[in-house]
Each structure stands twice: as C-alpha cells, then as structure tokens.
Amino acid sequence: MKSGSEGDVEIRNIYCVGRNYADHAKELGNDIPEAPMLFMKPTHALVHGAKKTLDLPADAGELHYETELVVLFKEAYSPEKTLQEMIGQAAVGIDFTLRDRQEKLKQKRHPWLTAKGFKYSAAVGPFFPFDEKQWQTTAFRMEKNGEIVQEGSPGQMIFSLRELVDFTGPLLGIGPGDLLYTGTPEGVGKVEKGDKLALYYNNQKAGTFWIETT
Template identity: 50%
Template sequence: MQQIRNIYCVGRNYKLHAEELGNDVPTKPMIFSKPTHALALAAGGEIELPGSRGELHYETELVIQMARSYEPGASLKQMVDGIALGIDFTLRDVQSELKKKGHPWLLAKGFKNSAILTSFHPFPGVEGLLQKDFALLKNGEQVQRGNIGNVIFDLATLIQYIGENFGLEKGDIIYTGTPEGVGPVSDGDVLTFLWGDENWGEFTAKLR
C-alpha cells in the first residue's frame, strides 16, 4: 500500500442513502476529510471504537487510491492505482447535533479508527467495477450492498472536483460514498467486507 497523505470522503453520493437519513440529494459533490490517524486496517483482529458517544454507524464504501497527482484530461486508468473497501464510521448522534448547529462534522467523522480499510487491489477499470457489487456482513448477515453504477457522481467527476478544489496527489484516497442500509454497531460485532463473492477482510468492533 502506498503512503496515504490525504483522506477524502464523499457524502450522500447514493440517492437512497441520502433519502434514508432524510437529507436532500446534492447537486454537486459533498466532500469532507478525515485525519490520517483515523485509518485502521481490517486484518481480522479487533479495532477499538468509541462506545460512549451515542450510536456508532457503519457506512460501507468503495475506496480508490491515486496512482499520480491529478492532471486534467488524464484517464481513470492513468490516475487510479487500486481499489479497496472501507467503512466511514460515523457517530450519528454527534453528527445530528453538529448539523443542527451548522458546525463541521469532524467530531462525528474524524475520530481514531473511523476510516477502516481492506488491502488494496488492482483497479479493474470502470467496466470491471460495474460487474461486481460490494457488501458488508454484520455477524454473517448482509446489511449493505452497493454498486458503483448507482452513484450520483461518478469516479471521474469526483476526481476532477476534488483535484481542482483541494488537490490530489499520489497515494491519496477517496471514500466514494455509501449505499443505503447504514446502521449501528455493537461491541463484539464481526464486520466482513465482500467484493462480489470474495472476502476482502474483516474485523471485530471493540467499543470502549
């Protein structure tokens, strides 16, 4: 895995997810970031997460990593190095209070271990992505399933928007948005990532 310097996340990039939380569907990408200490690898062990700040929700996402710095006109094959699956963990009660006050989401989104990642795999191109769904199992039962074909803003649009407004460099990653089905995590839950029928990684949530 390349060194990760910047973590960008896309909010409300699946229409049904925006609607399930009662949010407006955006007309341009909603971008926020997480600090790098939020990263944690889904490698079969326990991952500590906050358990005393209200409900903690999983948001499963396809994650892409940049092969090079953003350059207008470059193809996705040139710019994307690999794909992974991840969770953008969210303290939902904290986020709701922040939204009411019009404050940034960092307290709800940027805590330690809030950005879970599997290992990265070679980028198969957009056609390859469309051929497989990604999914999350909680204790062996599917709780989320998505396909990159259902996003509001596609990968090329996201890369262009983020690259032009914030900058993108080699190794930077983008959490591309979560489909519907987000929900709470409890202490001891085992969370498993599937790419098609392949197990790409899992971990046990340890709430403290």
C-alpha cells in the same frame, strides 16, 4: 502514515464523499446534493488490513457503519489523465460515524469532523488492482454477524468516479497516496461491541473487522 502490510503504501489525504447514493440520502432524511459533498478524515483515523480489531468510542451516542468503495491514487490529478492512469488500487472500506454527534452538529450547521474523524473511523480492507473498464459493475457488500446489511455498485452512484475525481482534483488536489471514499449505499446502521463486520469485493473476501469499545 503507512496503510499496513498489504503493499506498505504511504497514505496522505483521506477524502470522503457524502450522500452519493440516492437511497442512502433518503433513509437519513437528507436532500440529494446537486454537487459532490466532500469531507476529510485525519490520517490517524485510518486502519488498514485483512483482519483487525477496532477500539471505537462507546460513550458518544450511536456508532454507525457506512460501507464504501475506496480508491487509492498512484499519480497526481490531471484532467487529461484517465482514471486508470491516476488510480492504482481499490478496496472496500467503512466510514464509521458517531451519528448522534453528527446530527447535533448538522443542526448547529457546524463541521462534522468530530463525528467522522475519530481514531480508527476509516477502516480499509486489502487492496485490489483497479480496473477502469470493470469499475461500473464492481459489486461490494458488508455482512454484519453473518447477515448482509449493505450492498451496492458504482452504477448506483449519483456522481460517477470520474465526476468525483474531476471535482476534487482542482479544488483540493489529488496526489499519490491519497484515498477517496466514494459514498455509501442504503442500509447504514448501528454497531456494538462484539460485532463482526465482513467486507466483500466482487464476492471476494475484502477484510474483516471486529468491534471493541471503550
């Protein structure tokens, strides 16, 4: 699947990391993981661009946003390669979650796919060049209807980007065109029809999404 007009990148796999910020795990009443928690989204979940309207489910309980830094791989994984050699670009994205459905699935110990993998549930703004030296201090945030609701930085992550890549690569494989959502900080919340979600990457505009529901 093509990621959109910004670079016309062929997206292959969408890997996501759960509970990678301690305060986010606590706000949802979850334990802090001892190893990275991975899940995936189908490629049809992806929507990429600077300005997009998202048509999301309205009849499946509360719909929540989870703002995250996302990296795009340009080379296949190897433990000998640096992050700079493997990762070409970074962006701010939103992992949309049907929270009520997810809670029911968790209670039954079932996979989260139907709560995480619905169409347009993986929104990604425009890509920026990845800089490994500056990564740890990268700042990102989301404003909902003009109010800051989430902000974070890789320095707050439980598992660093290197740890995430070294965990994911040997188990699942990482190659050119793969995306990795690196986890969300505290402040996740509900979205409703008409909401405007504006993303920022180091204080630069990094995508705007409007919520439509059906």
